[in-house]
Amino acid sequence: MNKQENYAIPLPTIRRFPAYLRLLKDHANQGQMWISATTLAEQLKLKPIQVRKDMACTGVEGKPKVGFQVCELILGIEQYLGWDNTTDAILIGAGNLGAALIGYKGFENNGLRIVAVFDKDRRKVGSQMGGIVISQIEDLADIVKKLGINIAVITVPADAAQLVAEMAVEAGIKGIWNFAPKSLNLPDTIIVQKTDLATSFAELSAKLRKHLFEQKRVHGDDK
Amino acid sequence: MNKQENYAIPLPTIRRFPAYLRLLKDHANQGQMWISATTLAEQLKLKPIQVRKDMACTGVEGKPKVGFQVCELILGIEQYLGWDNTTDAILIGAGNLGAALIGYKGFENNGLRIVAVFDKDRRKVGSQMGGIVISQIEDLADIVKKLGINIAVITVPADAAQLVAEMAVEAGIKGIWNFAPKSLNLPDTIIVQKTDLATSFAELSAKLRKHLFEQKRVHGDDK
DNA sequence: TAGATTGTTAATCGATTAACAATC
DNA sequence: TAGATTGTTAATCGATTAACAATC
Numbered sequence: 001m002n003k004q005e006n007y008a009i010p011l012p013t014i015r016r017f018p019a020y021l022r023l024l025k026d027h028a029n030q031g032q033m034w035i036s037a038t039t040l041a042e043q044l045k046l047k048p049i050q051v052r053k054d055m056a057c058t059g060v061e062g063k064p065k066v067g068f069q070v071c072e073l074i075l076g077i078e079q080y081l082g083w084d085n086t087t088d089a090i091l092i093g094a095g096n097l098g099a100a101l102i103g104y105k106g107f108e109n110n111g112l113r114i115v116a117v118f119d120k121d122r123r124k125v126g127s128q129m130g131g132i133v134i135s136q137i138e139d140l141a142d143i144v145k146k147l148g149i150n151i152a153v154i155t156v157p158a159d160a161a162q163l164v165a166e167m168a169v170e171a172g173i174k175g176i177w178n179f180a181p182k183s184l185n186l187p188d189t190i191i192v193q194k195t196d197l198a199t200s201f202a203e204l205s206a207k208l209r210k211h212l213f214e215q216k217r218v219h220g221d222d223k
Numbered sequence: 224m225n226k227q228e229n230y231a232i233p234l235p236t237i238r239r240f241p242a243y244l245r246l247l248k249d250h251a252n253q254g255q256m257w258i259s260a261t262t263l264a265e266q267l268k269l270k271p272i273q274v275r276k277d278m279a280c281t282g283v284e285g286k287p288k289v290g291f292q293v294c295e296l297i298l299g300i301e302q303y304l305g306w307d308n309t310t311d312a313i314l315i316g317a318g319n320l321g322a323a324l325i326g327y328k329g330f331e332n333n334g335l336r337i338v339a340v341f342d343k344d345r346r347k348v349g350s351q352m353g354g355i356v357i358s359q360i361e362d363l364a365d366i367v368k369k370l371g372i373n374i375a376v377i378t379v380p381a382d383a384a385q386l387v388a389e390m391a392v393e394a395g396i397k398g399i400w401n402f403a404p405k406s407l408n409l410p411d412t413i414i415v416q417k418t419d420l421a422t423s424f425a426e427l428s429a430k431l432r433k434h435l436f437e438q439k440r441v442h443g444d445d446k
Numbered sequence: 447t448a449g450a451t452t453g454t455t456a457a458t459c460g461a462t463t464a465a466c467a468a469t470c
Numbered sequence: 471t472a473g474a475t476t477g478t479t480a481a482t483c484g485a486t487t488a489a490c491a492a493t494c
Contacts, residue, residue: 010461014429018421022381022404036475044406049463052476064469064476081428096323101420103319110424151431158245175431177424181245183267191434193427197324197418198241201333201400204416205304206237208374208398211414233485259451272487275452287452287493 009057009080016054017077018110019044024074025109036067083111090149090173092164093156094119094134097179101153102130114153116143120160137164141171150174158182232280232303239277240300241333242267247297248332259290306334313372313396315387316379317342317357320402324376325353337376339366343383360387364394373397381405 023043027035037051044051055068058076062068078084091098091114101107102114117129118137125136135143143149152168154161154176161180168176175191178184184192246266250258260274267274278291281299285291301307314321314337324330325337340352341360348359358366366372375391377384377399384403391399398414401407407415 008433009429011426011429012461014425015422018404018419018425019406022421023406038475047463048475050461053462056477062476065474066470067475080432081425082432083428096319096326100319100323104420110421110428112424151427174434175427177427181241183242183246191427191430193423193430195420195423196241197327198245198333199238200416200418201335202237202241202304203234204374204398204400204414205306205333206232206234207414207416209303209305210231211397235485261451270487271451273485276486279453285452288450289494290451 013054013057014081016044016046017081020051020054021074021077021083021109024070024077028070028074032070034063034067035070035073037062039067078111081111083109086111086113087151088113088115088147088149089151089153089177090114090116090118090140090144090168091153091155092118092137092140092168093154093160093180094121094124094129095155095157098153098155099129101155101179102132112151115147115149118164120156137167140167144168144171144173151177153177153179155179236277236280237304239267239269240304243274243277244297244300244306244332247293247300251293251297255293257286257290258293258296260285262290301334304334306332309334309336310374311336311338311370311372312374312376312400313337313339313341313363313367313391314376314378315341315360315363315391316377316383316403317344317347317352318378318380321376321378322352324378324402325355335374338370338372341387343379360390363390367391367394367396374400376400376402378402 020040023040024035037055038048040046041048041051055062055073058073058080060068060072060076075084089112091102094117098117102117107114114130114132117132117134118140119125119134120137122136124134127134150173152173154164154168156164158181161178161182162184165176165178165184165186169186169190173190176184176186176193178192178194181196181198186192243263246263247258260278261271263269264271264274278285278296281296281303283291283295283299298307312335314325317340321340325340330337337353337355340355340357341363342348342357343360345359347357350357373396375396377387377391379387381404384401384405385407388399388401388407388409392409392413396413399407399409399416401415401417404419404421409415
């Protein structure tokens, strides 16, 4: 058992892992063997001490004056996230967002493979999306059970989200990645992760507002 | 000047604002005039005290025993985020993700209106995406300046992100919403908000891992 | 009125940052 | 060796949670 399995890694650290991973892979591709926390921090606009703390969570040890072994860090992060193995998942909702996600190159890097796509629109059923034939939603339970799928990605409109989520859970799905702007009401045993585009835009809006406000003050329009 | 302009609202609170907003609008549509923090908390799986603290940030005051006026809260949040007025923006990268975002109904609700779309692929130029004609990227500066646009949404592949971001900044863009999985290197004066799909998936992966680990322990497979 | 709910003040919790000895 | 970098321990900062008086 790894040391870090006992103590939960802070959520902010987990959120930074993917950015580290991409950067580390870039460096690995360029043949770089070692990298320091200082360098990583600079390229991601973080503080070196924070990078060192984050790297400590992976269990990988660095060498003073040299830094960390790039490959070790990559493996450490991938192992922690379970991205070293591929996990099969289904996608529900063959709209624009679903298409974008399937086409999104990142999926492969994150160890997620969409093996079935569902849509309630009969006209879409039978056609392909990213090389995967779209199935009718009535077949969801059968396919999930047959393939032993645990994860569902939900990209249906908000008003359909709760219903398809319940269908997925009924079929045996354990984890849901929800892109619908709707809070899902499911048993506690189901892991739900929401990705809300509006949340991110709210952050931008707040930053812009603050920025404009501060500019105003500097220009003396205010007190 | 509003009281809350002086003190920054916590980022976690800002991140929760969009979910509150959607729920409040649902209630408003159903003709509900008042709502308590307790009810909001229940529906979003938060604690009542947290909702009260968040609502306090909007400057809206509630009535003991009754709760908050739904419309007031909606206006309070929208005003803070600047979502009560429409802001024009451009979108760079007419791929699947760009199409999904333009089609995404949420944009209108968030006061963001895409008025121009750019792509470097000449074959796409001239065709439409969500009712907007795609322009060649060479015209970006002219259009941004002519329309006085401040915000750019970037949905190009990772390796093109830095370049188009620099073009946008050069043209006068002040805020960037970056969907490309690449850390942008821009002047401090530019507000950059990234939306990283892998970040969200990393959270789900960590939760699943923890869940599996705890299940294992319960079943006694591990000390 | 009684009880639910608000808003405020204080306590707790957790993440970030600082300081510094250890080390290659 | 000297200096850059690590890892650890302590301090700081900020958000969440608890407690409780005020109130409709």
